[in-house]
Amino acid sequence: MAITARLGSFDDLMRELPPGTAASVEPIARKLRAVIFDDFPEAVEVVRLGDRAASFGVGPTKGSPQE
Numbered sequence: 001m002a003i004t005a006r007l008g009s010f011d012d013l014m015r016e017l018p019p020g021t022a023a024s025v026e027p028i029a030r031k032l033r034a035v036i037f038d039d040f041p042e043a044v045e046v047v048r049l050g051d052r053a054a055s056f057g058v059g060p061t062k063g064s065p066q067e
Contacts (some may be wrong), residue, residue: 004019013047013054029054 007009010033014026033054040058047054 005048008047008049010045010054011049012049013052016049036067 008064014029017025033045036056040056043056043058045054045056
């Protein structure tokens with residue numbers, strides 16, 4: 001069975017917020033994202049729309065020789 005990830009941008013994720021929560025969640029999510037990139041400019045962001053999630057990572061990836 002193949003699993004297809006639905007990836008997108010952070011803006012895509014914000015557009016898919018439920019209308020009743022968008023007004024309160026979006027400003028917090030955008031501020032948190034800004035804090036992450038201010039503190040870790042090398043951070044990598046992966047947005048999985050199917051999971052309604054944005055993940056951030058720094059450092060070597062799992063299974064890499066640097067791990």
